[in-house]
Amino acid sequence: MTTAQHLRAIDLLRSREFPAEFGPSDVGTEGPGFHIAELNGQIPQMPQMSDMGADADVDAEQLAAEHEALLRALTHRWGEPELFSLASTALRADADEDIPEPWLRLSAQLTYLCLWRIEDRWIGVGGSEEWLLAVVTETDPP
Template structure:
């Protein structure tokens, strides 16, 4: 996907109502108070990214480039993001403390993300080992 397509997806999610129940969506997953978009496509539950041996490095480089390009455009649009570490959130999850989604799931997938507060929603962009994710949520970060 292109940066323009990623922006279109984020804008779509910003305008979309949140569902009452968690489940899949046309771009990833959703639940009460959040949407998560898998901007570079869905991968299998086993973590395989569909690339053989050395091709995985090329795919990771491509995701990193897409991530950087998207961040540049979003920074021009909304200003400097907060860099939000998910380390303390992950510790809370490990201690079986209550952490709402999408933050619980994000803490299991990545170390940190870029975060903006736009109107009444939080917009986050992060990079996992296999995916470029965008999150739109009304749930405050923990």
């Protein structure tokens, strides 16, 4: 996807109502108070060792470039983001602390998010070597 397509996806999520139930959506996952978009498509299965190689390196580089371009565009639009670590959220969840969604789900997938507070919603973008995610939520970070 291009940066323009990523921005359109985020804008679409910002305009949507939140559902009453957890479940899949046309772009990822959603639930009461949140939408999570998988901007690079479905989260892939972990590759087998024999599947890893040059293609995985190219895909990871492409994904990192898309992530950086999207962050630049959003920073231009909304200003500098807040960097929010999900590592401590994951540790707290492992210690059986009650972590609200979507933060629990995100902490299982990402190490950190860049967050913007826009009106009454948080908009976040995070990436890893496997995926690029965007979240729109009305639930404050834990």
